[in-house]
Amino acid sequence: MRRLRTAFQVLVVAAVAVTGVRHALGWSMTTIEKYCPFGGLETAYALVTRQKFTCAAGELNLALFLALILLTLLARKAFCGWVCPLGAVLEWWGRLGRRWLRFSSFDGWWRPSDRTRKVLQTVLRSVVLAAVLAATWATGELVFRGYDPYYILFSAHGHDVMFWSYFILGGLLALGLAMPMAWCKYLCPLGAALWPASKPGLLRLRRSPDHCTECGACDDACPQSLPVSSVMEVRSGECTLCFECTAACPVAGALELRAPGGKP
Secondary structure: OHHHHHHHHHHHHHHHHHHHHHHHOOOOOOOHHHHOOHHHHHOHHHHHHHOOOOOOOOHHHHHHHHHHHHHHHHHOOHHHHHOOHHHHHHHHHHHHHHHHHOOOOOOOOOOOOHHHHHHHHHHHHHHHHHHHHHHHHHHOOOOOHHHOHHHHHHOOOOOOOOHHHHHHHHHHHHHHHHOOOHHHHHHOHHHHHHHHHHOOOOOEEEEOOOOOOOOOHHHHHOOOOOOHHHOOEOOOOOOOOOOHHHHHOOOOOOEEEEOOOOOO
């Protein structure tokens, strides 16, 4: 599963990067925004109140966002762990930071309590989400472009990307070395929007106390820093079903994917 996920991430990142470069060179009219599900949420207000889409957002963005909600209800935040190109790059970058700085887990230099992490995730991401939606709905423009690390990274200096946009990207990458996956954990507005659907997601990882040795390898391997070894079932809305915990587990059968009430 780890190899399959990595291969899928590489394909998605390559496809998005090529799309951005082709548009920047004038070889294609397709932008990387066309396939962004968050655009469906950004355009929702304008569609309801003005019966038109916001700026470059369109029917496909809305369809992708609705499909993503359905996927999240089934497979939690699998989109973040398998499909999101920015999430893939930040995960790879975080792994590099762990190796360089010799961190034992994806928490990096600071390991907050579970309660503190949940509060920060809820507050910070909600603030970013509210700010982005309020600005977009008020202006009718995708004003987040110049601040959006996904757009800055993959658009090949696209529309609204300024010189200071690269300082934002550089700052997030620097933060991602000290605190791997910091953007995904604490700032991503799409992550905040998906959380209500991810929390009750059907597919979940369950721990078998008969097989588990409580070695903690799963905790250190989790990109989202979830306490996998201390729960019977991973119910957190932050789980991306990346299966890094199952790959790190030294005992077969200790962690398995199940639907509620179903067999592994």
